Amino acid sequence: MEINELSESTIKTLTSHWECELGESKSIQFIQELLEKHPNLLEVRHRLANIMIEAEDLDGAEAMIQETRKLFPQDKDYVLDLAHLYFFRDDFDNAYKYAVEAEKIDLTSGVIFYILAEKQIQADNKLEGQSLLLEGILNFPHAIQNLERAVEEQGEKYFAPDEEAPNPMSEDEQKDMVQFIGENLEKAGSCDHTFRFSYEWSEKAEINFTQLAMYLNSNDGFCDCEVHETNS
Numbered sequence: 433m434e435i436n437e438l439s440e441s442t443i444k445t446l447t448s449h450w451e452c453e454l455g456e457s458k459s460i461q462f463i464q465e466l467l468e469k470h471p472n473l474l475e476v477r478h479r480l481a482n483i484m485i486e487a488e489d490l491d492g493a494e495a496m497i498q499e500t501r502k503l504f505p506q507d508k509d510y511v512l513d514l515a516h517l518y519f520f521r522d523d524f525d526n527a528y529k530y531a532v533e534a535e536k537i538d539l540t541s542g543v544i545f546y547i548l549a550e551k552q553i554q555a556d557n558k559l560e561g562q563s564l565l566l567e568g569i570l571n572f573p574h575a576i577q578n579l580e581r582a583v584e585e586q587g588e589k590y591f592a593p594d595e596e597a598p599n600p601m602s603e604d605e606q607k608d609m610v611q612f613i614g615e616n617l618e619k620a621g622s623c624d625h626t627f628r629f630s631y632e633w634s635e636k637a638e639i640n641f642t643q644l645a646m647y648l649n650s651n652d653g654f655c656d657c658e659v660h661e662t663n664s
């Protein structure tokens with residue numbers, strides 16, 4: 433089968449497999465080779481720009497983004513890449529400008545929520561800032577900077593995933609959470625890899641969600657199905 437016939441989802445799986453198995457620099461090289469032969473894989477181009485940003489090759493990422501804009505003048509998704517790029521360049525004004533554009537066309541990420549939240553916090557709209565950080569935590573649980581910022585804003589101590597965060601639940605509450613998440617995952621049919629049911633439960637049980645999320649993260653729970661599995 434020719435690679436052009438591969439579906440976007442297959443390519444997505446392939447590139448994220450490279451990322452996990454080979455690490456950033458090797459997977460950047462693999463994806464670049466793939467794009468040399470097949471420059472029109474737009475999704476892959478966006479993915480590569482982001483891996484380069486994560487690997488702190490910001491100049492490489494910028495060149496990639498500009499090349500993509502030339503090849504695909506109609507494509508609007510570059511605003512997300514630019515928001516990420518400027519954010520990591522510590523150019524907050526430009527990062528914010530593109531984050532707003534990205535959000536307008538429903539393109540979000542952990543970083544986008546972080547940027548939008550930071551702007552509100554700086555303008556003293558603390559509640560709005562917290563609610564944007566929460567959106568980021570719920571939808572992009574692996575983007576842990578949102579949780580760190582939210583906890584910091586609450587004046588609490590932050591525990592990273594590799595630290596031992598205190599458990600805010602009693603044993604009975606923990607059992608109840610697992611059951612609640614299990615039932616809802618079953619009803620939903622699959623996990624969308626967010627924290628939506630964990631959050632719903634925390635509201636019902638009146639448990640501080642950021643404290644809960646830190647505990648879940650430090651026990652390898654980064655979405656509802658992982659929380660269900662690691663606590664069952």
Ligand SMILES: [Zn+2]
Nearest residue numbers: 623625655657
């Ligand atoms: Zn999941």
